[in-house]
Amino acid sequence: QVQLVESGGGSVQAGGSLRLSCAASAYTIKNYCMGWIRQAPGKEREGVALINTDISTFSAEFAKGRFSIPKDKTKKTPNLQMDSLKPDDAAMCRCTTRPRDICRVSTLGQDVSVWGQGTQVTVSS
Numbered sequence: 001q002v003q004l005v006e007s008g009g010g011s012v013q014a015g016g017s018l019r020l021s022c023a024a025s026a027y028t029i030k031n032y033c034m035g036w037i038r039q040a041p042g043k044e045r046e047g048v049a050l051i052n053t054d055i056s057t058f059s060a061e062f063a064k065g066r067f068s069i070p071k072d073k074t075k076k077t078p079n080l081q082m083d084s085l086k087p088d089d090a091a092m093c094r095c096t097t098r099p100r101d102i103c104r105v106s107t108l109g110q111d112v113s114v115w116g117q118g119t120q121v122t123v124s125s
Contacts, residue, residue, distance in 0.1 A: 002028055002114045006097045009119030012085055020080040020119060022095030033103030034078035036069075038091035038121070047108035048093070051076055053100045060105050085123045094118040 008020040022034065039064030049059040051069045055076055057125060066084045070077065077093060095116040096109050107114065 001057050002032075002097055004028075004094065004097070004116035006116045006119040008079075008122045009093060011122040011124065014033075014086055014123055014125050016085050016123070017081070017083045018085065018121060020082065020093055020095075022078040022080075022116065022119075024095070024097075026109055028097060029076055031100070032097040033100045034076070034095065034097050035076075035103070035108040036080045036093055037109035038089075038093045040107065041090075043091075045109050046091075047105040049080060049125065050098070050103055050105055050108060051078055052103055058105050059125040071109065082121070085121070087123045087125045089121060090123045091121055092118045093121050104115065 005023040017042045033050055033052040036048040037045055038048055039045045047060055049069050050058045050061050057069045067082045109110055
């Protein structure tokens with residue numbers, strides 16, 4: 001069973017930054033595509049960004065230029081750097097995995113059995 005533990009959420013003012021971390025086993029990090037999803041109350045779940053086993057990264061359109069998964073040449077780290085946060089970015093953010101061959105930002109989070117418990121992001125104007 002995959003276990004994912006997020007941390008790093010909190011409350012910031014608009015324009016601020018947060019860095020979310022996802023703790024997982026070395027096996028999971030090495031062998032699975034890993035990504036982030038978010039969901040705000042009353043809104044649909046959204047894929048945010050992912051890093052695949054070949055260290056390639058992809059982001060949702062709304063995240064480009066503001067959110068990123070930092071790349072490390074020596075290892076894959078499924079952390080999410082969020083800059084220039086807006087009030088609309090407030091949401092519960094979760095780490096998740098997908099099999100590497102079918103991993104797309106648009107399909108992140110389809111398997112609820114591989115969600116972390118989540119970390120809350122709050123952005124005040």
